[in-house]
Amino acid sequence: xxxxxxxxxxxxxxxxxxxxxxxxxxxxxxxxxxxxxxxxxxxxxxxxxxxxxxxxxxxxxxxxxxxxxxxxxxxxxxxxxxxxxxxxxxxxxxxxxxxxxxxxxxxxxxxxxxxxxxxxxxxxxxxxxxxxxxxxxxxxxxxxxxxxxxxxxxxxxxxxxxxxxxxxxxxxxxxxxxxxxxxxxxxxxxxxxxxxxxxxxxxxxxxxxxxxxxxxxxxxxxxxxxxxxxxxxxxx
Amino acid sequence: xxxxxxxxxxxxxxxxxxxxxxxxxxxxxxxxxxxxxxxxxxxxxxxxxxxxxxxxxxxxxxxxxxxxxxxxxxxxxxxxxxxxxxxxxxxxxxxxxxxxxxxxxxxxxxxxxxxxxxxxxxxxxxxxxxxxxxxxxxxxxxxxxxxxxxxxxxxxxxxxxxxxxxxxxxxxxxxxxxxxxxxxxxxxxxxxxxxxxxxxxxxxxxxxxxxxxxxxxxxxxxxxxxxxxxxxxxxxxxxxxxxxxxxxxxxxxxxxxxxxxxxxxxxxxxxxxxxxxxxxxxxxxxxxxxxxxxxxxxxxxxxxxxxxxxxxxxxx
Numbered sequence: 192x193x194x195x196x197x198x199x200x201x202x203x204x205x206x207x208x209x210x211x212x213x214x215x216x217x218x219x220x221x222x223x224x225x226x227x228x229x230x231x232x233x234x235x236x237x238x239x240x241x242x243x244x245x246x247x248x249x250x251x252x253x254x255x256x257x258x259x260x261x262x263x264x265x266x267x268x269x270x271x272x273x274x275x276x277x278x279x280x281x282x283x284x285x286x287x288x289x290x291x292x293x294x295x296x297x298x299x300x301x302x303x304x305x306x307x308x309x310x311x312x313x314x315x316x317x318x319x320x321x322x323x324x325x326x327x328x329x330x331x332x333x334x335x336x337x338x339x340x341x342x343x344x345x346x347x348x349x350x351x352x353x354x355x356x357x358x359x360x361x362x363x364x365x366x367x368x369x370x371x372x373x374x375x376x377x378x379x380x381x382x383x384x385x386x387x388x389x390x391x392x393x394x395x396x397x398x399x400x401x402x403x404x405x406x407x408x409x410x411x412x413x414x415x416x417x418x419x420x421x422x423x424x425x426x427x
Numbered sequence: 428x429x430x431x432x433x434x435x436x437x438x439x440x441x442x443x444x445x446x447x448x449x450x451x452x453x454x455x456x457x458x459x460x461x462x463x464x465x466x467x468x469x470x471x472x473x474x475x476x477x478x479x480x481x482x483x484x485x486x487x488x489x490x491x492x493x494x495x496x497x498x499x500x501x502x503x504x505x506x507x508x509x510x511x512x513x514x515x516x517x518x519x520x521x522x523x524x525x526x527x528x529x530x531x532x533x534x535x536x537x538x539x540x541x542x543x544x545x546x547x548x549x550x551x552x553x554x555x556x557x558x559x560x561x562x563x564x565x566x567x568x569x570x571x572x573x574x575x576x577x578x579x580x581x582x583x584x585x586x587x588x589x590x591x592x593x594x595x596x597x598x599x600x601x602x603x604x605x606x607x608x609x610x611x612x613x614x615x616x617x618x619x620x621x622x623x624x625x626x627x628x629x630x631x632x633x634x635x636x637x638x639x640x641x642x643x644x645x646x647x648x649x650x651x652x653x654x655x656x657x658x659x660x661x662x663x664x665x666x667x668x669x670x671x672x673x674x675x676x677x678x679x680x681x682x683x684x685x686x687x688x689x690x691x692x693x694x695x696x697x698x699x700x701x702x703x704x705x706x707x708x709x710x711x712x713x714x715x716x717x718x719x720x721x722x723x724x725x726x727x728x729x730x731x732x733x734x735x736x737x738x739x740x741x742x743x
Contacts, residue, residue, distance in 0.1 A: 202600070220726075
């Protein structure tokens with residue numbers, strides 16, 4: 192392929208990863224559970240687009256496979272599974288609460304994204320020059336932001352989406368580091384993710400049936416109170 | 428040399444003449460989407476004409492600021508027009524007098540005086556709107572700064588004529604993540620600064636909900652005409668910066684003849700028409716945010732602009 196096409200493909204891939212970073216920020220800050228899920232779908236499509244562009248750039252069939260598996264599993268099967276398993280009440284509620292207010296959460300998320308750059312630097316030095324690109328640091332940033340979502344969210348579905356966003360970040364990193372990721376691994380991980388979604392969905396439904404809410408962030412006090420009294424008795 | 432000065436003046440004339448048209452067109456397009464008839468697209472010209480022929484009433488208790496402000500609000504967008512590419516893609520006579528940051532500050536000066544004038548007459552609604560405008564303003568300020576820093580980081584300059592070259596040479600630069608994210612962030616800024624829908628409702632006439640409009644409540648006659656015209660021009664100038672420097676740096680005159688420069692006018696109007704269509708879609712599909720949600724909207728703009736910068740750092 193000619194140099195200009197390669198340059199264009201690299202820039203398009205960079206653009207896709209940039210938008211990926213933006214959706215990762217969005218998942219941290221989005222108010223509605225529904226919006227969170229939609230953003231996750233967009234993020235997965237962007238991940239697939241990045242895999243397809245890299246596949247085109249480096250003529251790798253495996254990356255096409257990764258893109259295909261991503262397009263089928265995450266944007267289609269995950270929402271379907273969630274709809275089937277988790278309570279419908281979450282999607283109709285307009286607002287879900289967070290541990291931090293949104294501007295603060297976003298500022299911390301920004302700091303994490305910058306941290307991801309410094310984490311990515313040594314990793315970038317370790318790989319061959321042609322594998323260097325925006326994928327590695329932005330993938331790490333996606334991983335960190337997903338983990339951060341896990342800490343600030345208090346609602347079951349956004350928590351699950353944070354977990355899946357972490358996986359997306361790891362994959363965005365992975366497709367750049369190794370060109371020939373065996374398709375089998377990708378398939379295995381995709382299945383694994385779906386099973387996680389299934390289990391979490393069923394769990395959420397059970398939690399809602401037992402205590403009437405899915406705001407799992409508020410369950411901490413319920414759980415800790417007897418433990419504390421037991422500890423007190425021990426110290427006595 | 429004289430030719431470049433003349434071209435500069437043509438730019439100013441174009442902005443002055445066509446700014447009310449853009450506003451009328453936007454209002455008309457919006458009414459068409461809402462299945463209303465609406466006034467003609469030339470209504471802003473008629474309003475201005477009528478206002479210039481009316482008597483002006485100025486409160487006895489107001490100071491010189493109140494009388495002085497309409498002129499500042501009118502002059503600042505004209506001044507910025509001298510600095511930015513409106514019709515030509517080569518720098519004109521005054522282009523190196525200031526960069527994009529200077530342009531932003533000059534526009535902010537007009538906003539600053541409008542705020543002072545709103546407080547000046549002690550009308551109860553003026554200060555409410557003024558303080559809200561300041562709130563939007565100081566939340567938008569960091570976004571402006573990051574956008575300009577990223578522009579200078581990518582293009583190596585903040586002179587708009589140099590920046591617009593950067594995005595299209597080579598063409599693949601157009602797809603740089605920093606460019607696309609900057610465009611998004613700047614679009615959000617235009618919505619906030621122009622008092623458009625997610626932040627403020629320009630068609631609302633309920634004083635308690637006003638943000639931008641309430642600043643000119645006390646004006647009448649010629650002062651009001653100048654305030655209105657200045658507002659139209661500010662929006663037009665922002666659209667010119669957005670379209671000509673960031674989004675579509677094509678279709679501008681590269682020749683040195685008067686004909687080439689005049690030919691760039693229809694191109695510019697076409698681009699602005701397309702942008703107005705986008706604005707109409709945004710304005711008709713969102714509702715106005717609650718006041719304290721504005722910080723979240725501008726927070727999103729801030730994140731977008733910082734993501735543009737981070738993406739650029741990651742690339743190099």
